[in-house]
Amino acid sequence: MKKNDLKSMGKSFTKYILIIGALLILLDFTFHRHEYFSFAEIYGFPAFFGFVSFVFIVLLGKWLRKFLMRKEDYYDQ
Amino acid sequence: MISNFIPGLIMIITSFLLPIIPQYFRHPAMLLSVGLSALSLFNGYGTFLEWDILGLNLILYQSDSLTLPFAIIFHIAAILVIIFSWHSKNLMEHMATLAYAGSAIGALHAGDFFSLFIWWEATALTSVFIVFAGNTNAAKDAAMRYLIIQVSSGVLLLIGACLMLYQTGNHNLAVLDLKTNFGIFIFIAFGIKAAFPLLNGWLQDSYPESSVTGTVALSAFTTKLAIYALARTFxxxxxxxxxxxxxxxxxxxxxxxxxxxxxxxxxxxxxxxxxxxxxxxxxxxxxxxxxxxxxxxxxxxxxxxxxxxxxxxxxxxxxxxxxxxxxxxxxxxxxxxxxxxxxxxxxxxxxxxxxxxxxxxxxxxxxxxxxxxxxxxxxxxxxxxxxxxxxxxxxxxxxxxxxxxxxxxxxxxxxxxxxxxxxxxxxxxxxxxxxxxxxxxxxxxxxxxxxxxxxxxxxxxxxxxxxxxxxxxxxxxxxxxxxxxDWFYRKMLPGIGKPLFKKIGLLTDSLYKNLGLSFKQVLSKSYKFSNLSYIKVTTPSFAGTILISILFIMLVIVLV
Incomplete structure (x- = not known):
């Protein structure tokens, strides 16, 4: 039982976030979202931008490990 | 009387009194001092305290619409830190934290670059003890690096202030631009504390090494003081x-x-x-x-x-x-x-x-x-x-x-x-x-x-x-x-500097030896100086030497 705590929490969290995400996209169709730049007014643009940015940051960061990561005692050597 | 008292100064005075205050009353005393200092928030805007010294007019206490929000939040941060560290009995850290917060608040109310410089260095000297309070070898090393960087920022600020006074006859805080040489010095001084790109190494190096409570204090003041200074001057x-x-x-x-x-x-x-x-x-x-x-x-x-x-x-x-x-x-x-x-x-x-x-x-x-x-x-x-x-x-x-x-x-x-x-x-x-x-x-x-x-x-x-x-x-x-x-001064410079200094050391060593041989009959004792231990003494401080040399070269370039 104990082991499933985090898993079930994760599952329900994922479910709610996906529902909220879907609602936010649907909301975009109900009104004209004014932005400072016209291309940002495309349906779901901030959502797309957020998703892509996040993936880009994580994957680029992961790749940068090749160049930036050293052993924990690097400066002590 | 309290209206002319520089905000934050009461906190610094209290910090020096902490050792004679019994343990149980230390935190209430700290809170009280912050409260007394916070009374200054109700003083309104204006110049409240000036000091003529050595022909300079120092504005020690002034307040306007830009100082006020920073002063409010610095007081709030000081209170949060004190409550958060209530359980701790680390006297040195308490003293340093209270004096550091007080210095930062004092700095906000400085009206000229020289008074700002004094507070600027005061925040450096007090906060280094907070990094030190991490109480590990890593923390002690980080504290030393932190001190060098912070003091360098202050030195650049002082150079900028002196140049400004020399060239314009004015040293009051004012909007500057990057077309003047003193503007550039002051800009870099602020940039170090604001952790501009490539000048940021000290921040990630030192803050995480401090104690449970110390990092909270550090996170609040130094960098936001730099932001305030940038907002005022640039x-x-x-x-x-x-x-x-x-x-x-x-x-x-x-x-x-x-x-x-x-x-x-x-x-x-x-x-x-x-x-x-x-x-x-x-x-x-x-x-x-x-x-x-x-x-x-x-x-x-x-x-x-x-x-x-x-x-x-x-x-x-x-x-x-x-x-x-x-x-x-x-x-x-x-x-x-x-x-x-x-x-x-x-x-x-x-x-x-x-x-x-x-x-x-x-x-x-x-x-x-x-x-x-x-x-x-x-x-x-x-x-x-x-x-x-x-x-x-x-x-x-x-x-x-x-x-x-x-x-x-x-x-x-x-x-x-x-x-x-x-x-x-x-x-x-x-x-x-x-x-x-x-x-x-x-x-x-x-x-x-x-x-x-x-x-x-x-x-x-x-x-x-x-x-x-x-x-x-x-x-x-x-x-x-x-x-x-921080890799540049923790690995790269030592990587270049150590062998270089060793080479120079060997060179001077052989020079001394040759000289020693020629003068052996006359000055037989001079041979002692050619001992390699001389080099060992100089190498650890080479980072400092390089830093000072760079500052000196920059100064010469600007003056020429």
């Missing part, structure tokens, strides 16, 4: 827009792979400073308001996040993501407070970050700066990644924890509770924050467009996180060191 300086944009974007990649969560927060701090620097660079009333508002709310939620990680360090003994996880069961209140801090920094609507960041984003949008706007928008997704998700996720969730830990002590919970309350209160009632900003600007952060846009960004960034975790693309936590700009 508003509308175009280069700040790009410097700030780089500051917002770059640290996010480092934060992704850093294992020590307090260091992640230090990268995050750097990224937050970027938003403020952009606001100063734009230089409009709206953007400067944005910078001040951002500094204000940032101090609270950053302190809250550092407090929550401090509590984790205190109870679990580490803040390394690779060793943590599952603490939500044992530290539920800390978890909730941390999530509130995380949501505030990520700028969720109804949290304080949202109402502050909106001002800067709106001023960018209003000016049509599309590229910078989207760099900052991108960086917002980065903030969510490292501070919004990574911190709470790896500390409190991630996986089940085997051994039990206790919830944070009550004083820590109270301090975190107050900070969390402020994060939400400011987010829900932003008008009270807007009222104390330097310029009267009508602004409504809660428009439907804005709220939906921000929520889409954040929610889909969270979905991206879940997606990456699900497909095992999210980088696992590895015990490691992530290289940062």
């Amino acid at each position: 508003p509308g300086t175009d280069s700040l827009i790009w410097i700030g944009a780089i500051m917002t974007a770059f640290p996010v990649f480092f934060a992704v792979i850093e294992n020590d969560l307090r260091r992640v927060l230090s990268f995050s701090l750097n990224n937050q400073l970027g938003f403020m620097v952009v606001g100063i660079g734009i230089g409009t009333e709206l953007s400067l308001n944005g910078t001040v508002a951002h500094a204000f709310v940032h101090i609270i939620y950053k302190a809250l996040l550092f407090m929550s990680m401090g509590a984790v360090l205190y109870r679990a003994g580490t803040t390394k993501a690779s060793e943590l996880g599952g603490l939500y069961k044992y530290m539920p209140f800390t978890t909730i407070f941390c999530i509130i801090g995380a949501m505030s920094i990520s700028a969720f609507p109804l949290f304080s970050g949202f109402v502050a960041k909106s001002l800067i984003m709106s001023s960018l949008g209003g000016m049509g700066m599309v590229l910078i706007y989207f760099i900052l928008f991108f960086a917002s997704a980065g903030v969510l990644e490292h501070s919004g998700i990574k911190i709470p996720y790896f500390a409190f969730f991630a996986h089940e924890r085997k051994n039990k830990v206790k919830e944070a002590p009550i004083n820590m919970l109270i301090a975190m509770g107050i900070a969390a309350f402020l994060c939400i209160a400011i987010g829900v009632f932003p008008k009270y924050l807007y009222q104390i900003l330097p310029y009267a600007v009508e602004y409504q952060p809660y428009t439907l467009d804005h709220v939906i846009s921000q929520l889409q960004l954040l929610v889909f960034a969270i979905i991206a996180f879940l997606f990456l975790v699900k497909f095992k693309l999210y980088p696992s936590e590895i015990r490691s060191t992530v290289l940062n700009s």
Whole structure:
């Protein structure tokens, strides 16, 4: 039982976030979202931008490990 | 009488009295001194204290609409730190913290560059003891590096102030530009403390090495003092827009792979400073308001996040993501407070970050700066990644924890509770924050467009996180060191300097030897000087030598 705590929490969290995400996209169709730049007014643009940015940051960061990561005692050597 | 007393000075005096105050009364005395200092907030605007010395007119205490919001938040931060450290009996750290907060508050009220310099160095000298209080060898080494960098910043400020006085006959705080040589010196001095790109190494190097409570104090004052100084002297300086944009974007990649969560927060701090620097660079009333508002709310939620990680360090003994996880069961209140801090920094609507960041984003949008706007928008997704998700996720969730830990002590919970309350209160009632900003600007952060846009960004960034975790693309936590700009003076310079100095040493050694041979009959004792131990004495201080040489060369170039 104990082991499933985090898993079930994760599952329900994922479910709610996906529902909220879907609602936010649907909301975009109900009104004209004014932005400072016209291309940002495309349906779901901030959502797309957020998703892509996040993936880009994580994957680029992961790749940068090749160049930036050293052993924990690097400066002590 | 109290009206002429420099704000913060009473805190410094109290800090020196702490050793003779019995243990139980120390924290109340500290709080009282902050309270007395805070009375100055009701003095209104004006110049209250000047001092003519050596033909210079020093403005020791002045206040205006830009000082006030910083003074308010510095006092609040001091109170939070004192409550958070109530359980601690570390006298040196208490003295240093109180004097440091007092110096930072004093610095805000300086009206000329020389008084600012004195306080600037005072914050350096007091805060180094807070880094030192980490009480590990790593902390002691970091403290020394920290001191060198901070004092260098002060020296540059002093050079700038002297040049300014010499060339213009004036040394009062004023708007400067980068066309003058003294402007450049002062700009770099501020830039070091504001952790500009490549000048930022000291921040991530030293802050995470301090104690459970020390890091909270450190996070509040130094960098925001630099932001205040930049806002006062360099508003509308175009280069700040790009410097700030780089500051917002770059640290996010480092934060992704850093294992020590307090260091992640230090990268995050750097990224937050970027938003403020952009606001100063734009230089409009709206953007400067944005910078001040951002500094204000940032101090609270950053302190809250550092407090929550401090509590984790205190109870679990580490803040390394690779060793943590599952603490939500044992530290539920800390978890909730941390999530509130995380949501505030990520700028969720109804949290304080949202109402502050909106001002800067709106001023960018209003000016049509599309590229910078989207760099900052991108960086917002980065903030969510490292501070919004990574911190709470790896500390409190991630996986089940085997051994039990206790919830944070009550004083820590109270301090975190107050900070969390402020994060939400400011987010829900932003008008009270807007009222104390330097310029009267009508602004409504809660428009439907804005709220939906921000929520889409954040929610889909969270979905991206879940997606990456699900497909095992999210980088696992590895015990490691992530290289940062402090590498240049911790590895590269020693790498070049040590062999170089050794060569020079050998050269002089052989020279001495030859000289020694020729003069052996006359001065037989001179041979002693050619002993290699001479070189050993000089090598460790070579970093200092190089630094001083660089400063000297810069001075010569400017003067010529």
